[in-house]
Amino acid sequence: MKVITANFVTCAVKECKTSPASFPLHFHDAELEMQELDFQPEFIRNVIPRIDWEALRVTANELGFPTLPESKPEAGALNDEQTLKDLHRILLETQVMEGKLVCGNCSHEYTIKEGIANFLLPSHLV
């Protein structure tokens, strides 16, 4: 699971969706793998406005990345190649291969195995 995906998911339990504590899900015991991919500045520029910046800072911190700037890069900063490359690296090139994503509201754990996160719920949580 890539960091960009983690920014777009929350707890699958319906009651958790309205709780601010359910997002972002927290990585536990994450094993990271870096994979080099083509740098696509057009995509980064397009997707940054849709990213929840505060949640991305939390995730980056949990995964041991240097602290991200306090505010989301906007306008002119989105033309700075180094800024875009740094974001490309964390959002698309960083993968969690093994570990867990844990909901801060209900504590349910979603496992990540061989790079694939499993968000299926047992029947008592549906």
Place this chain on the structure above:
Amino acid sequence: MEYLIRLAQWHQSFRVPELQAVATLVGVDLEIIFYDDHSPYCIVKLPDEAAARALIARSILAKDIFELWGHGENYDEVHADVKTRAASLWPKYENVTFAFDMDTFCGKRSASARLEIFKSFHYIPFKGSVKLKNPDEQFLVMERYLAQTEATLQQIADTPNPLRIYLGRYIASSDRGAIIEYDLKKRSYISTTSMDAELSLVTANMTLAAPGKLFYDPFVGTGSFLVAAAHFGALTMGSDIDPRSFRGKDEERKSKNDIALLRNYQQYNTVSKYVDSFTSDLTNTPLRDCHFLDGIVCDPPYGVREGLRVLGTRDGKPLDPVVIDGVLNYYRPGYIPPKRPYGFEAMQKDILAFAARALVTNGRIAMWMPTAIDEVGLPVPMDQHLEVVSVSTQTFGNWARRLITYRRLPEGEFSDMSQARSKEDARGVSASEVNEFRRKVDISYFNKFQDEQLE
């Protein structure tokens, strides 16, 4: 300026919607001057040749595009039209090398007859030489004869003469070559439900897939739609309730972290367009309620080959969690949560509601929907935040499938829901009880697939 587009003579109801989608995507004004389901020749108006090139470069169901020099019912009309329409263009081509060729639809012309026809254009003042191989300019005479299907359908008497004749100057060819490149027969990872390359690429076009965009398929399977969207430059993610569908069954996987679907991206050199696959159920999706997707492409399982299932128990009573060897059963490796059959009408509504929540303004969703043959003309499912852009139909024996493309409306705009499909699923618990399509169509069809699987 008018241009002639030569279309593939099938998937007729997809052809104009695809051209219109591509025109929207590349930002050119397209006006359809002449179109007929029975003809491969379509006349359009475009601002200039650059627009023609941009349009054709992304098309799948169009073959190529020509500058229209003239057309008519017979050669007298054609010549008269060429003289008025194209005379001003002639000086540009005075000194080029050129060649004439001919394309007949549902008709034949002998080599000598063709030569006579080419010679009849002698009044065009070409001073350059004829060069059959790689000429500077290629001209094509196109003749459309009456197709047998059209004669029968419209009850028109057969005629030995062409219905319409066109002369065009070749400009450029489409991206139809991608159909061969993405042929399922040569693809690394497929299954019985993989959508064919041509219609996957068309689906990606309908949703305006392009570089910089983010696409999602909630029923990803082997990733047919995603590799097509990635072909056009979009970044793509997918999910499925059954991880084996995209990860591959154990015996299909080559190494520990091998994701079978990712091998398709490797094959097509689009690994940088792959974002993620994850296991989830659309009715209990982990995706947040925010507008982050440019496109959604999907062919939801409708219970013929694969039963439509979502999380939950058949009787609606949740199972109590149990602890085995000190671990909650649902945290143990290999745990498979209970699933229940789900109605297709309900699923379609869920998909559209999800699309309304997740698409950005003007983002698009293309959804395939199976339909019993007697329901093809009936209304399609709708959502007030989505506008129906196009509905195309592919017919089989006793069933058809429709590709419905929707656009996310800006906040505050609403579509007219009075034309929406109002069907509800039948009540029940088994797959056939909740799925009318399965009951209506499956008897012979479903059995046929069972037979195929046994072979």
